[in-house]
Amino acid sequence: MEVEWIILADAAEAVNNKLYLIGGGWETLTIDSQLPVLYPCAIAVAFSVPWNETNQQHNIEIAIDDQDGAQLLKVEGQVEVGRPPGIPLGKAQRVQMAIRLALPLQKIGTFVIIVRIEGQESRRVALNVVAGPNLVAQGS
Numbered sequence: 001m002e003v004e005w006i007i008l009a010d011a012a013e014a015v016n017n018k019l020y021l022i023g024g025g026w027e028t029l030t031i032d033s034q035l036p037v038l039y040p041c042a043i044a045v046a047f048s049v050p051w052n053e054t055n056q057q058h059n060i061e062i063a064i065d066d067q068d069g070a071q072l073l074k075v076e077g078q079v080e081v082g083r084p085p086g087i088p089l090g091k092a093q094r095v096q097m098a099i100r101l102a103l104p105l106q107k108i109g110t111f112v113i114i115v116r117i118e119g120q121e122s123r124r125v126a127l128n129v130v131a132g133p134n135l136v137a138q139g140s
Contacts (some may be wrong), residue, residue: 009021061116081095
């Protein structure tokens with residue numbers, strides 16, 4: 001199993017394995033209010049599950065770390081996808097999920113979102129948090 005993509009969004013929902021995004025696809029977040037702040041957002045993840053790994057539970061972890069390696073948050077769970085009737089023999093399955101969260105931001109900087117499957121890193125994306133004009137004027 002592998003991660004196909006990770007998408008940051010203002011809001012996201014996965015319903016019947018369809019992904020619904022609002023304000024999705026960004027990698028830079030401008031903070032214009034006093035820190036620390038809880039920033040509401042969502043992370044959407046798509047997994048490709050090979051034929052021979054369907055009908056099994058897979059442990060996953062989504063973590064957000066700061067540039068010093070300190071963990072801001074971690075979400076753990078399981079993914080399992082079956083084989084629908086009539087699917088061609090050997091075809092991989094895509095399973096999508098969306099996680100709503102309040103991102104606990106203490107500082108400006110570069111963060112990393114890491115998705116692990118069975119404890120092994122599968123994919124990572126950067127999240128840049130920058131100071132907006134109001135925060136700069138306050139002397140961030």
